[in-house]
Amino acid sequence: MNPWPFVAAAYVLTAIAGAAIAFASWRSMVVAERAAEELRRR
Amino acid sequence: MPSIHALANPTRFLKIARPATPVCFWSGVALMLFAAWGGLTRTPPDYLQGETVRIMYIHVPAAWLGLGGWAGLATASFVYLVWRHPLAALAARAIAVPGALFTALCLVTGSIWGRPTWGTWWQWDGRLTSMLLLFFVYLAYLALNRADAERGGDGRIPALFGIAGSVLLPIIHYSVVWWNTLHQGQSIGLTGSTIDASMLWPLWYAMAGFTLFFTGIVLMRMRTMLAVQKVEARMRRMARG
Numbered sequence: 001m002n003p004w005p006f007v008a009a010a011y012v013l014t015a016i017a018g019a020a021i022a023f024a025s026w027r028s029m030v031v032a033e034r035a036a037e038e039l040r041r042r
Numbered sequence: 043m044p045s046i047h048a049l050a051n052p053t054r055f056l057k058i059a060r061p062a063t064p065v066c067f068w069s070g071v072a073l074m075l076f077a078a079w080g081g082l083t084r085t086p087p088d089y090l091q092g093e094t095v096r097i098m099y100i101h102v103p104a105a106w107l108g109l110g111g112w113a114g115l116a117t118a119s120f121v122y123l124v125w126r127h128p129l130a131a132l133a134a135r136a137i138a139v140p141g142a143l144f145t146a147l148c149l150v151t152g153s154i155w156g157r158p159t160w161g162t163w164w165q166w167d168g169r170l171t172s173m174l175l176l177f178f179v180y181l182a183y184l185a186l187n188r189a190d191a192e193r194g195g196d197g198r199i200p201a202l203f204g205i206a207g208s209v210l211l212p213i214i215h216y217s218v219v220w221w222n223t224l225h226q227g228q229s230i231g232l233t234g235s236t237i238d239a240s241m242l243w244p245l246w247y248a249m250a251g252f253t254l255f256f257t258g259i260v261l262m263r264m265r266t267m268l269a270v271q272k273v274e275a276r277m278r279r280m281a282r283g
């Protein structure tokens with residue numbers, strides 16, 4: 001059995017999951033901090 | 043606990059968290075990429091497992107974060123229950139989603155490794171089953187937290203659950219000792235490792251990289267929660283006039 005498709009699948013899956021949680025966390029942080037800052041300025 | 047008391051102030055915490063977030067996140071990404079490069083191209087294949095051993099460089103750090111994440115969640119829950127630091131409750135909540143994700147990644151990458159190595163995607167053995175239980179415990183914590191927030195709870199019930207769930211950690215750790223499992227025994231301990239140094243070095247970079255990445259994500263989530271709390275408090279004040 002060729003092991004490389006299994007190795008590639010594990011790495012690609014981890015990269016996608018890591019990128020997804022990083023992007024979602026960063027996006028919600030930016031949106032929430034911007035809203036808090038705008039409200040503070042009002 | 044002077045340092046914990048000092049950090050309990052959200053303003054002081056944010057002063058540290060703002061510069062620490064990109065530092066942790068980007069140094070984590072850099073170390074993870076370096077470890078992946080080393081693990082995929084600079085290490086020899088294992089004499090038994092062959093090339094599939096390269097999955098170890100993501101599977102082991104993912105397992106470490108699943109377990110370490112719950113240990114952090116339980117510690118933060120304990121600090122919240124004893125000292126009533128609201129930031130501790132926030133930290134526990136911020137750990138839950140990345141902790142669950144890395145536990146899931148540990149299960150999936152282990153399953154992918156198991157197919158060419160053991161000839162099966164899944165086996166109901168002690169280590170795999172206890173790790174799956176940890177994933178379900180993470181999901182239960184997330185559901186409990188949401189339910190508690192919706193009914194206006196003070197977070198004590200999720201915190202108690204966070205501490206109670208830590209009973210799984212020694213079970214997972216010793217599962218390969220207590221039961222005859224398909225999963226291999228402990229390869230890395232405090233006194234040494236059974237893995238050859240030529241294959242071991244990228245694992246240290248991967249462990250450090252994944253941990254820093256995880257810390258960066260947790261800091262982002264804590265900052266989000268603090269900002270949302272600020273907005274809600276200000277809206278309440280405005281509504282009162």
